[in-house]
Amino acid sequence: MTGETLSERILRENEAVFEAMVRHRFTTDIEGGHLAGEVFDRYLVYEGAFVDTAISIFALATAKAGTIEQKRWLIGVQDDLANQQIAYFERTLAARVIDPSSFNLGDPRVKAFCAGMLDIAEKGAFLDTIVAMFAAEWMYWTWSKRVAAAAIADPLLKEWVAMHAGDTFARQAGWLRQQIDEADASLDDAGQARLSAVFGRVQALEIAFHDAAYGNIV
């Protein structure tokens, strides 16, 4: 298809699974003002574990990056995760008096997501990791922009959604998208198809991860 960038191709080929994730019950419950407190608590514990994993994923991407500009940017992402995001979890878990050990961190859907993302970063090429994080970030930015327009009563939940709907996060997701489009010309069709499959796999892992916030499979 002429005139289509690689990121456009990836988003087009994965439209159904991407839409399923950005319309996940977790997002529509926040939007409708009826996310159960227990679901938010469980999500925060699972999400905190993922953000810790994300630091390792970006460290692996930094090690595989080809230019100093890419390394500088990725180190900035790690700094933000380790200092701003982890601080949000420390603050929020304390404010909500959440005991992480009261939730099952061994949930197979949470483990599959964290291990699956880390596996891409360890075994894959630089661009595989970039596509996996683009999948995770573009998806969050998309639903958070929509949901941020709704009234969110809980200030900590409101802050979390606003963080992912804001300009800093949009620039970060946009940087990942730009990396993909700049690499476009150097990839043959099979290479592009492989990256598109990585994006789809991540959305499927994300759906299961957000299902897990609702507790046991019934």
Ligand SMILES: Cc1ncc(C[n+]2csc(CCO)c2C)c(N)n1
């Ligand atoms: C389950 C889950 N999936 C995606 C994101 C979006 N996101 C926000 S920060 C970050 C890592 C580095 O920027 C990512 C992927 C999330 N928070 N949690």
